[in-house]
Amino acid sequence: xxxxxxxxxxxxxxxxxxxxxxxxxxxxxxxxxxxxxxxxxxxxxxxxxxxxxxxxxxxxxxxxxxxxxxxxxxxx
Amino acid sequence: xxxxxxxxxxxxxxxxxxxxxxxxxxxxxxxxxxxxxxxxxxxxxxxxxxxxxxxxxxxxxxxxxxxxxxxxxxxxxxxxxxxxxxxxxxxxxxxxxxxxxxxxxxxxxxxxxxxxxxxxxxxxxxxxxxxxxxxxxxxxxxxx
Numbered sequence: 001x002x003x004x005x006x007x008x009x010x011x012x013x014x015x016x017x018x019x020x021x022x023x024x025x026x027x028x029x030x031x032x033x034x035x036x037x038x039x040x041x042x043x044x045x046x047x048x049x050x051x052x053x054x055x056x057x058x059x060x061x062x063x064x065x066x067x068x069x070x071x072x073x074x075x076x
Numbered sequence: 077x078x079x080x081x082x083x084x085x086x087x088x089x090x091x092x093x094x095x096x097x098x099x100x101x102x103x104x105x106x107x108x109x110x111x112x113x114x115x116x117x118x119x120x121x122x123x124x125x126x127x128x129x130x131x132x133x134x135x136x137x138x139x140x141x142x143x144x145x146x147x148x149x150x151x152x153x154x155x156x157x158x159x160x161x162x163x164x165x166x167x168x169x170x171x172x173x174x175x176x177x178x179x180x181x182x183x184x185x186x187x188x189x190x191x192x193x194x195x196x197x198x199x200x201x202x203x204x205x206x207x208x209x210x211x212x213x214x215x216x217x218x219x220x
Contacts (some may be wrong), residue, residue: 005220032152034078034156035078035154038218042218044219044220046155
């Protein structure tokens, strides 16, 4: 059983907002369409380098695309 | 399905068939004589040879069929493929090490060469199967 990632992303919303297909965005960032699908569905955590490439493709910062939950008070 | 995932499926399916065939052949021959007197080398070499050739052949044919639908992405691989490949290799490595330790132990106790060779072969077979399963699961369920 694969441990789910805590990182969520808004790539699909940004992609659809930019009017890009999965194949077009995948081509721009140099991955296969299947990899982009896996990233959008949060089944694959992209490397930091790939995350920057995706963010740059939309002209936004990484924080606009990826979200990592704040630690709860009991964890702090 | 990407190129590397097709390869993982090909290896898994072919491996399951040829390893099962090898076990059946050896067990059939062992029913007629002591297992250590079974001529295991020819079926083992055939198993390895057929496994390699069949995996490549299926991957090529599958690639041709897939290429008809997606000519641009038929042979491409990317960073996720490399990550999954590394994960599969780590899984495989552990089983090869276990088999290697088993072989050393068998040599230490002076076991018959049948058991030594087949322990190593089993290690390769299990590592290949488990590695392929790990890759396929990573492609289907995710790698995070």
